[in-house]
Amino acid sequence: MPRPAAVSLGGVSKHYAVPGGPGVTALAPIDLDVHPGEFVSLIGPSGCGKSTLLRIIGDLVQATEGQVLVNGKPAHQARLDRDYGIVFQDPVLYDWRTVARNISLPLEMLGWDRQRRASRVAEMLDLVELGGFEGHYPWQLSGGMQQRVSIARALSFSPALLLMDEPFGALDEMTRERLNGELLRIWQQSGCTIVFVTHSITEAVFLSTRVVVMSARPGRVIGIVEIDVPQPRTVDTREEPRFFELVTAVRERLRKGGAAEAEAQAEAELLLVEEER
Amino acid sequence: MSAIVPVPPNTLRRAGRRAGDWAPAAAVLVAGILVWQGLVTAFDIQRFLLPKPTEIATALRENWTFLRHAALYTFGEAVAGFVVGSAVAIATALLLARWRPLGRALLPYAIAANAIPIIAFAPIFNNWFSLVSPIPKIAIAAVLVFFPVMINMLRGLTSVHPSSIELMRSYAAGEAATFRRVRIPNSLPFLFSGLKVASVLAMIGAVVSQYFGGLRTTSLGLFIKEKAALALFPEAWAAIVLASVLGVAFYLAIVLVERSVLRWHPSVRGARAG
Numbered sequence: 001m002p003r004p005a006a007v008s009l010g011g012v013s014k015h016y017a018v019p020g021g022p023g024v025t026a027l028a029p030i031d032l033d034v035h036p037g038e039f040v041s042l043i044g045p046s047g048c049g050k051s052t053l054l055r056i057i058g059d060l061v062q063a064t065e066g067q068v069l070v071n072g073k074p075a076h077q078a079r080l081d082r083d084y085g086i087v088f089q090d091p092v093l094y095d096w097r098t099v100a101r102n103i104s105l106p107l108e109m110l111g112w113d114r115q116r117r118a119s120r121v122a123e124m125l126d127l128v129e130l131g132g133f134e135g136h137y138p139w140q141l142s143g144g145m146q147q148r149v150s151i152a153r154a155l156s157f158s159p160a161l162l163l164m165d166e167p168f169g170a171l172d173e174m175t176r177e178r179l180n181g182e183l184l185r186i187w188q189q190s191g192c193t194i195v196f197v198t199h200s201i202t203e204a205v206f207l208s209t210r211v212v213v214m215s216a217r218p219g220r221v222i223g224i225v226e227i228d229v230p231q232p233r234t235v236d237t238r239e240e241p242r243f244f245e246l247v248t249a250v251r252e253r254l255r256k257g258g259a260a261e262a263e264a265q266a267e268a269e270l271l272l273v274e275e276e277r
Numbered sequence: 278m279s280a281i282v283p284v285p286p287n288t289l290r291r292a293g294r295r296a297g298d299w300a301p302a303a304a305v306l307v308a309g310i311l312v313w314q315g316l317v318t319a320f321d322i323q324r325f326l327l328p329k330p331t332e333i334a335t336a337l338r339e340n341w342t343f344l345r346h347a348a349l350y351t352f353g354e355a356v357a358g359f360v361v362g363s364a365v366a367i368a369t370a371l372l373l374a375r376w377r378p379l380g381r382a383l384l385p386y387a388i389a390a391n392a393i394p395i396i397a398f399a400p401i402f403n404n405w406f407s408l409v410s411p412i413p414k415i416a417i418a419a420v421l422v423f424f425p426v427m428i429n430m431l432r433g434l435t436s437v438h439p440s441s442i443e444l445m446r447s448y449a450a451g452e453a454a455t456f457r458r459v460r461i462p463n464s465l466p467f468l469f470s471g472l473k474v475a476s477v478l479a480m481i482g483a484v485v486s487q488y489f490g491g492l493r494t495t496s497l498g499l500f501i502k503e504k505a506a507l508a509l510f511p512e513a514w515a516a517i518v519l520a521s522v523l524g525v526a527f528y529l530a531i532v533l534v535e536r537s538v539l540r541w542h543p544s545v546r547g548a549r550a551g
Binding site (some may be wrong): 055058060079080081082084085086088090094095096097104106108109137139161 | 301438440441443446447448449450454458459462463465539540541
């Protein structure tokens with residue numbers, strides 16, 4: 001039996017009702033399959049609904065229409081089964097917990113005993129290279145280290161799927177590139193599937209196996225770019241011609257999306273003018 | 278790089294620095310008392326306006342047995358009121374945070390009730406219970422304590438980062454788990470700032486409600502009122518000083534508990550970082 005898609009979206013849309021108005025369509029119907037082990041980035045201008053789409057996959061926001069399957073089951077069931085880990089733009093660490101206890105939070109929720117938790121936390125600290133910091137509180141760490149704790153927490157219970165919402169968006173460029181490299185290593189070691197939201201083109205191309213390009217309001221998929229840069233990717237990857245070609249390809253898709261949007265808007269305005277006549 | 282080096286404990290230096298922190302305040306206290314004594318003597322200020330610190334000290338010594346008993350009893354009333362008021366306030370805040378519609382229905386009345394000068398009820402409470410009973414005093418202190426503790430706790434329970442709640446939802450956590458692991462820990466710094474205000478209010482409530490009557494042997498407030506009426510000002514001042522010292526001690530006790538409970542919090546971090 002073939003493995004079910006890690007994420008399968010069928011005609012997923014999101015519409016926000018506005019009292020006394022027609023409402024806002026945040027996402028036009030979207031179809032997308034993410035295969036197990038893939039690293040898929042969602043990229044688009046701000047307000048294109050990519051974070052909303054990620055939250056719909058995680059059953060944190062309800063889709064207005066369409067079917068969302070995670071590991072072959074409805075997203076709601078997948079959330080109840082703790083099928084995914086999530087990393088937000090802010091690390092969202094609990095200030096009152098040490099690094100070790102932040103990482104073990106999901107393990108507590110799963111009812112693991114103390115000993116099992118401790119050994120997993122040690123493994124996770126190794127994975128994100130934060131050995132020796134288990135007793136520190138979040139405020140004692142830099143932003144990049146906090147985000148590594150957040151990643152360790154998301155992976156601590158070995159979910160098959162990792163959802164990441166602009167996790168490195170608040171970090172400086174150098175830290176971001178270093179963490180990009182670390183994330184790829186972690187992805188390869190853990191074998192999990194990653195859905196990654198970003199608005200950085202180079203980040204999306206460097207990390208992903210596929211980049212899903214989205215347009216703004218209403219958010220919809222306007223192109224999918226296969227990233228065939230070989231693994232493992234290193235610092236040198238960023239200087240390869242193929243890398244630049246793909247960055248350009250993604251950028252052009254984004255620009256075309258913007259142009260199409262502007263055209264659609266101009267058309268709508270023209271219609272209005274004609275109606276007024 | 279500094280973030281990467283683990284912070285050494287260095288307890289001795291910290292203790293020394295803490296003593297150093299206190300020295301200026303202690304110097305101001307001593308200087309204040311000296312200036313007070315000096316000015317009252319130099320300008321021959323009348324005793325009913327302001328007695329000399331030495332006279333107050335004498336009155337304190339002469340009435341020590343009585344004052345100690347009354348002060349401890351009054352302090353006991355304040356602490357009892359504090360405990361009862363805070364407990365009810367914490368329970369109320371948890372209820373209102375858990376069932377928001379309840380909060381929306383009741384909160385306006387709670388805020389309106391806070392505008393009532395509670396101390397005005399002291400004579401009424403004395404009639405409800407008994408003049409010599411400690412219960413009306415405890416009740417006044419408890420009612421005074423209730424509002425700041427409740428409102429601070431409620432704010433702490435509800436002002437949680439939305440992503441923190443999303444994170445708990447991603448773990449399929451229920452309301453109880455979210456309260457235990459996120460909302461309640463998040464509310465503790467707020468709770469303690471409420472409790473610090475409350476400790477002061479409890480002492481005020483206990484002393485002032487004694488002005489309206491009580492058992493003579495156990496009431497610091499009644500003692501102050503009667504001695505002032507008899508123009509025995511150093512005696513009245515002695516009781517006031519005692520009440521103040523107990524009030525400050527109560528406040529500091531709350532601060533100490535706060536420091537040990539909130540090791541992770543910025544206010545405590547600040548104290549440690551110097």
